[in-house]
Amino acid sequence: MRWQDIDQQPCSLARTLAIIGDNWTLLVLRDCFMGVRRFDDFQQRLGVTRHVLSDRLRKLTEGGVLDKVAYQERPLRHEYRLTAMGKELYPVIVHLAQWGDKHLAGEHGAPLIRYHRQCGEPLEAQLQCSHCGDTVKPTDIRVEENPHWKGKLMPGRTG
Amino acid sequence: MRWQDIDQQPCSLARTLAIIGDNWTLLVLRDCFMGVRRFDDFQQRLGVTRHVLSDRLRKLTEGGVLDKVAYQERPLRHEYRLTAMGKELYPVIVHLAQWGDKHLAGEHGAPLIRYHRQCGEPLEAQLQCSHCGDTVKPTDIRVEENPHWKGKLMPGRTG
DNA sequence: ATAGTTGGTTCCTATTTGGAACTTATAGTC
């Protein structure tokens, strides 16, 4: 199977990765969440080649994560802004960065520190169930198949 | 800059993606969290070519996400298990899948449904601050640079 | 003796990436 066909799979993770799972794409999103909006700014900050950047921005736009809007005419110029759907990816970015902070930081510590405004402490994010408000650990989650794909998604043993 | 050199950047997200940000790697992790441990099982479930799978499992192992352990001798056979460090990536998987469930599900709905055992409801995960226990929204987070990289990490405008 | 299992490696072709130069449309400066 080709990587570009993974959006055909009955898997929400695979479909998500079809939009944001390519090399460089999550770094593009990182910069989006830091306020970067313009092509050349992305290119200089990331060091990615221009035509790869062009491709990734196009995929993100087609996937509904970014919105390409004109910020001037004569000459026509566009910038890329996170959509509401795109902003919902923030928890993914936070958890990825937090994992790196914890396990991969060098001698100088984490490059960026995120603080929770309300309590003032450095943020240590964890999962919370929006129904009951409890903290969720991996073992607290029970996975069930949608009957439509019965038996095709999960191996015999789960864990 | 080459993709394989992004772990050189002073960015926790970039360093994390150097380990798990390649095409296919997050799908390998998805299967790890579903209990898959063996080479041929990964290969059949993912449809990825064997030498790409071999490469990704090696990178995950070198990165400390998976542990390659012998489960029999004569003939010697290995399997891949999540390390404690690897298990901490679960929130990333949950949020990615949840985003796909919400925005990319087809007519039959989400393929897998995750339930929170404690309350019995389908899980809707959100960010929680482990210090104060409050729910965290993107705008609740204030980002500061580590002084060591002052001025090199963030653009003038943040948001 | 033959076939099957498991965890890969090798080979070749096709696609994607990295790097640099080029393009289009316009504004500003000499």
Added chain:
DNA sequence: GACTATAAGTTCCAAATAGGAACCAACTAT
């Protein structure tokens, strides 16, 4: 009027990576 700069790409080519299939090693089972 001729240059230079800016922004957002596109084009070109060489190098690296992916896809697909076959092959291999070290056993076990029939």
